[in-house]
Amino acid sequence: MTTTSRPPARAGRGHSRVLEVSTAAGPGTTRVVDEPLAPTDRGTSVLRIHRFAVTSNNVSYFRTRDQLGHGRAFPAASGWMRVPVWGDATVVDGASGGPREGTRVIGYLPMATTVAMSLEPRTDGTLVETSAGRSHLPPIYQQYRVVESPADGLELATLHIEALASALVPDLVGAGVEHVLISSAGSKTGQALAFLLAEAGVACTGLTGDRSAPGGNAAALVGYDDLSSLSVPPGSVFLDIAGDPRLRGRIVAQCGGALARTLGIGGTRLAGPIPAEYAGPASPVVERYGAGPRLAEMEREQGTDAVRLLRERTRLRLLAWARETVTVRRLDGLGAAAAVWPGIVRGGHGATEIHLVAP
Ligand SMILES: NC(=O)c1ccc[n+]([C@@H]2O[C@H](COP(=O)([O-])OP(=O)(O)OC[C@H]3O[C@@H](n4cnc5c(N)ncnc54)[C@H](OP(=O)(O)O)[C@@H]3O)[C@@H](O)[C@H]2O)c1
The missing domain is CATH 3.40.50.720 (NAD(P)-binding Rossmann-like Domain)
Structure with missing residues (x-):
């Protein structure tokens, strides 16, 4: 079941539309909320989300929300969860000391049109989300890779x-x-x-x-x-x-x-x-x-450079696998994501297809 809490408004820099999943009624029930983005605190950047993939992995984030902590990554009203996804986004309103406007990143996001995050540049060129609300999660859920151009849809589908x-x-x-x-x-x-x-x-x-x-x-x-x-x-x-x-x-x-x-x-x-x-x-x-x-442990054992190289090699091999195997099905809007979500919860979404949503 899907509900929309308010008539859809045009999402802009000051607004966000977010797809939420009900923790009270179960994973099959979703709603789209339209809300003003809170005035940005000092140090908070606003990002426009371009695309994200939705698979059983995100359903698992929902089901293990308390044990693994994904339920608290993007806070929602009681009875609802902002289920994390992997995708790409661009900074549209940069904070002082944060990434500049136009910076494009790949990483862990909500199913939303825009999101506000506290991103800090690191010397290795990555950005790290530093808010206290994310500190309970391992580093891979706080790190954002900066990219120069839009990523291949197949790469987003295998992140x-x-x-x-x-x-x-x-x-x-x-x-x-x-x-x-x-x-x-x-x-x-x-x-x-x-x-x-x-x-x-x-x-x-x-x-x-x-x-x-x-x-x-x-x-x-x-x-x-x-x-x-x-x-x-x-x-x-x-x-x-x-x-x-x-x-x-x-x-x-x-x-x-x-x-x-x-x-x-x-x-x-x-x-x-x-x-x-x-x-x-x-x-x-x-x-x-x-x-x-495990990756956090490997970074301590082998160093961050060695793990970065290893991840880069894996990324390229995964892309080779996806090119042979996976078909990306593009969806336009959070309403379309809400429509396919119950099928993903039931597992009826096909072994070779990945949904890529442009919110
Ligand atoms: N530990 C980690 O760090 C880590 C990292 C990445 C992914 N994962 C986990 O790997 C799992 C797969 O993720 P994915 O994104 O690759 O999934 P996916 O491609 O969307 O998985 C679809 C497949 O899962 C099975 N399935 C899914 N939902 C089902 C349901 N309700 N009833 C019956 N079968 C169902 C079916 O396969 P079968 O018929 O073959 O069972 C289906 O073809 C997730 O649980 C995810 O959390 C873990």
Whole structure:
């Protein structure tokens, strides 16, 4: 269900239109609010948002809003959440000491036409959001990359995968892992990880509800309805993107003792709270793997320059993957984003398509 709180007004520098999701009624209910942007405090810049991608990743931000802190990134009225997305934006009203007008950035944004942020330039050329309201999140959710020209739509569509892939692929390769099992292999994250791991010589088996998903040469696909045929070599690592504890229990049982580790990566198929019987000590041990905390750790271990180079290489490989695999579906306006959102919550948005919204 979608509601509009007021007749849509033209969004300008002093106004913003924002798509919010109801925390009271559930992820299928949205509204578009039209509000004046609060007069900018000293140090606050106003950015016009050009485009952002919407996938199951953003639904996961909604579902884990309290545990992972995405619910507080862009404050909303009680009962609503401004779900974060990844996209590009330009500074239209610069603060003194902040980025100048016309600076174009890529990063973590609300589903909105404009946003006010406290951006500080850093010596490495990036901008960092420094407001206290964002300090609980890992640095990747505070850093903005400055770009000279509009980014390729395919790059915007894969931004949410880049940090994870930059950390996880070298971690698995460095640990000598030879085979991974991926649930929700039909997700863009699952497909892209399989592609990058295959390039690095790691074999993949993918579990999916959609066997027409383009595993390509990267992963051998098995349907959830055919789990009894699943077998993996000893020492395999399970990358659990589906996140459904019942499904995970069945998969781990089917693999016997062959799984060396289970990493909790996502929650595409996690619709509600985890039932108590699946959270107890008898359940399979799951190590939560988040790109944000892991990249922060890697920066401390290897230095920021090394991690920047690693991320740049991953960005280019992801773009190569997306060019072969992904079709960008462009949507105009927050109303169009609100119209596709319930389908994304239900998971019916297709394995090769990514919605890119011009708000
Ligand atoms: N840990 C991290 O740092 C990190 C980073 C990036 C992404 N992620 C996570 O990776 C997951 C995938 O994100 P994405 O943006 O790549 O997703 P996506 O491409 O939008 O995923 C779509 C796929 O997810 C499954 N799915 C989604 N919703 C479903 C539903 N309601 N019911 C049943 N199946 C559903 C289906 O695949 P199947 O049929 O194959 O299950 C569907 O084809 C998200 O949970 C995201 O949070 C985690």
